[in-house]
Amino acid sequence: MSAPTYDLGTLHGGLRLDAHKGASTRMPMQTMPIPERLVLPLDQHVGEAATPVVAAGDRVLRGQLIARQSGAIGAAVHASTSGTVVAIEPRPVARRHGDPAPCIVLESDGEDRAVEPAKTPGSPGETRPEQLAARILDGGIVGLGGAVFPTAAKLADARSAGLDTLILNGVECEPWISCDDTLMRERADAIVAGGRLLLEVLGIDTAYLAVESDKPEALDALADALGRSGDERFRLKQVPTIYPSGAEDQLVQLVANREVPSGGLPTDAGCLVQNVGTAAAVYDWIERGEPLISRITTVTGPGVANPMNVLVRLGTPVADVIAFAGGYTDAARHLVIGGSMTGKSMSTDRVPVVKGTNCILVLTEARSSGAVRACIRCGECAAVCPIRLLPQQLHWFAAADDESALREHGLLDCIECGCCDLVCPSHLPLTTTFRSAKARIRELEDEKARARRARRRFEARRERLAREEETLSADLDRQKRVAKSAGADAIAEIMRRKRRQDDD
Amino acid sequence: MLTAVVLFAAIALIAGVVLAYTTDRLPAPDDDIVERIDELLPQTQCAQCGYPGCRPYARAIADGDAPINLCPPGGETTVRRLAELLGREPLPLESPPPVGQVAVIDESRCIGCLHCRNACPVDAIVGAQSLMHTIIESECTGCELCIEPCPVDCIELRRTA
Numbered sequence: 001m002s003a004p005t006y007d008l009g010t011l012h013g014g015l016r017l018d019a020h021k022g023a024s025t026r027m028p029m030q031t032m033p034i035p036e037r038l039v040l041p042l043d044q045h046v047g048e049a050a051t052p053v054v055a056a057g058d059r060v061l062r063g064q065l066i067a068r069q070s071g072a073i074g075a076a077v078h079a080s081t082s083g084t085v086v087a088i089e090p091r092p093v094a095r096r097h098g099d100p101a102p103c104i105v106l107e108s109d110g111e112d113r114a115v116e117p118a119k120t121p122g123s124p125g126e127t128r129p130e131q132l133a134a135r136i137l138d139g140g141i142v143g144l145g146g147a148v149f150p151t152a153a154k155l156a157d158a159r160s161a162g163l164d165t166l167i168l169n170g171v172e173c174e175p176w177i178s179c180d181d182t183l184m185r186e187r188a189d190a191i192v193a194g195g196r197l198l199l200e201v202l203g204i205d206t207a208y209l210a211v212e213s214d215k216p217e218a219l220d221a222l223a224d225a226l227g228r229s230g231d232e233r234f235r236l237k238q239v240p241t242i243y244p245s246g247a248e249d250q251l252v253q254l255v256a257n258r259e260v261p262s263g264g265l266p267t268d269a270g271c272l273v274q275n276v277g278t279a280a281a282v283y284d285w286i287e288r289g290e291p292l293i294s295r296i297t298t299v300t301g302p303g304v305a306n307p308m309n310v311l312v313r314l315g316t317p318v319a320d321v322i323a324f325a326g327g328y329t330d331a332a333r334h335l336v337i338g339g340s341m342t343g344k345s346m347s348t349d350r351v352p353v354v355k356g357t358n359c360i361l362v363l364t365e366a367r368s369s370g371a372v373r374a375c376i377r378c379g380e381c382a383a384v385c386p387i388r389l390l391p392q393q394l395h396w397f398a399a400a401d402d403e404s405a406l407r408e409h410g411l412l413d414c415i416e417c418g419c420c421d422l423v424c425p426s427h428l429p430l431t432t433t434f435r436s437a438k439a440r441i442r443e444l445e446d447e448k449a450r451a452r453r454a455r456r457r458f459e460a461r462r463e464r465l466a467r468e469e470e471t472l473s474a475d476l477d478r479q480k481r482v483a484k485s486a487g488a489d490a491i492a493e494i495m496r497r498k499r500r501q502d503d504d
Numbered sequence: 505m506l507t508a509v510v511l512f513a514a515i516a517l518i519a520g521v522v523l524a525y526t527t528d529r530l531p532a533p534d535d536d537i538v539e540r541i542d543e544l545l546p547q548t549q550c551a552q553c554g555y556p557g558c559r560p561y562a563r564a565i566a567d568g569d570a571p572i573n574l575c576p577p578g579g580e581t582t583v584r585r586l587a588e589l590l591g592r593e594p595l596p597l598e599s600p601p602p603v604g605q606v607a608v609i610d611e612s613r614c615i616g617c618l619h620c621r622n623a624c625p626v627d628a629i630v631g632a633q634s635l636m637h638t639i640i641e642s643e644c645t646g647c648e649l650c651i652e653p654c655p656v657d658c659i660e661l662r663r664t665a
Contacts, residue, residue, distance in 0.1 A: 447546070454546075454548060454549060455549075455559075457626040458549045458558070460627070461626065461627045464627075
């Protein structure tokens with residue numbers, strides 16, 4: 001039942017990269033001590049930032065809700081340990097490349113006392129899947145593969161879309177990162193249990209566990225866990241080690257052999273993809289009452305003395321994690337949060353580990369290599385693009401700021417995997433160009449929406465003014481009619497009275 | 505030979521009748537072109553072009569009465585798009601475009617005179633006689649039309665970006 005299977009769809013392009021994962025998986029997972037100060041950003045996820053429910057000076061316990069989810073798409077934040085809230089203020093965060101964003105600063109009391117997990121108020125007649133879905137919302141769980149989309153919102157979408165396949169993503173195709181590999185080796189049972197909960201929420205009974213072929217230990221651990229659970233609904237799928245086979249749409253293509261339509265989501269192909277870490281987090285919250293307050297992070301790269309995977313409380317400064325891994329080597333030059341392909345370069349290590357921090361990578365040189373030259377139209381970029389886009393064409397259109405051509409050529413489907421950058425012999429910063437072109441298109445869309453609204457208001461105002469004008473002239477007409485019908489004597493009488501008043 | 509001549513004459517005649525009928529009876533596509541020009545304008549309703557709002561300006565452009573470079577909020581982009589749509593030469597802007605801005609009332613100095621409220625082309629100012637006024641920031645287009653009428657100069661422009 002749980003022998004890895006291979007019948008796969010195909011992936012266009014992609015790259016076989018040096019994985020660099022061995023360094024951080026040499027030793028088993030380490031657990032980091034709780035630091036004195038934790039910094040918990042309010043927007044660790046896609047969607048609206050959470051709203052604080054504590055104030056400076058409040059004492060909190062581990063797992064206590066400190067910021068509630070706001071907006072339709074959002075996630076709650078919980079205290080990572082017990083202690084005192086010392087401030088709610090802007091601090092540098094990784095999501096903004098080290099620029100400040102609102103954070104709750106927590107001072108640990110060293111006792112790490114847990115709160116009794118709050119019950120999710122249920123409504124009568126609620127089915128078990130509905131209860132579970134509501135419960136997941138309260139756990140502050142987000143997609144831990146890096147996209148940090150709130151899991152509850154994703155599940156709600158999936159439930160209404162009606163789908164048949166759950167894919168647990170353990171591919172982890174990006175170089176350097178090995179936190180999912182570590183999780184699969186150490187906590188395979190939690191992943192399977194979380195997957196079973198997700199199947200229950202979705203009301204479906206097909207699930208794939210997808211793992212890259214370069215992770216034999218993880219494959220073995222998952223096969224064992226599946227054997228122990230005896231759950232026939234899961235199938236282990238081994239996928240080839242090609243970057244970016246772990247990207248959502250690409251994984252759907254590989255595992256289910258279905259194509260996600262342009263502009264669509266995996267749900268449009270009847271699939272839901274969840275990271276294995278997310279599944280384990282769902283298990284931890286539902287069965288053990290522990291919300292998302294810690295995660296496994298890979299700290300690695302030639303700039304780190306002792307690469308490893310560590311279990312870290314959210315809010316721990318990145319600098320502390322690097323120090324725990326033996327500190328920087330002399331050659332360390334460049335800090336990246338995330339992997340070498342899609343990670344964000346940081347100017348400071350004073351940012352905290354958050355829900356989406358899968359990797360802390362210290363390199364000995366900046367990632368861009370070589371001087372930028374003109375495009376020679378070699379077409380290498382088109383050959384490796386997993387979306388089958390034409391990066392060299394998009395590059396010209398972006399330079400010309402030609403919005404409609406960019407749209408026509410599918411810019412909005414670009415997943416920013418960075419393959420085109422890597423193969424470009426002219427070292428063009430293609431992904432960066434595409435990212436800003438996308439932002440520009442979104443900006444134009446916003447502008448258009450604003451213009452439409454202003455026009456509606458302008459027209460409504462004109463109508464209102466016309467209406468007022470009409471009422472006014474109708475009133476005048478009426479007064480004239482009244483005066484006329486009263487006759488000349490009455491008017492003369494009024495004029496006399498007025499003159500008398502003026503004389504007085 | 506004769507058949508061909510007769511045939512083509514007949515086709516030309518029928519086509520001529522149809523075309524004459526449609527130009528005469530069907531509404532001219534003027535409204536359509538005004539609509540499409542209006543679509544490209546930024547809808548600030550600021551009247552900086554000299555026309556009382558975006559749609560009147562669009563009509564003036566369509567009628568050939570106004571050049572396409574009178575809209576500062578639209579910037580170079582709007583001029584370029586209009587040039588593309590109308591097949592005219594893109595002209596340089598008459599006055600430089602303002603950056604993204606909204607008007608803000610200093611509420612401690614507002615005397616509640618209603619002048620700004622009546623000037624606002626998109627009804628983005630809330631207030632009543634002798635009571636403090638305020639601007640709904642999300643609806644303000646930054647058109648500056650409220651600045652001039654204010655007798656106590658309590659309205660200022662603030663960058664949004």
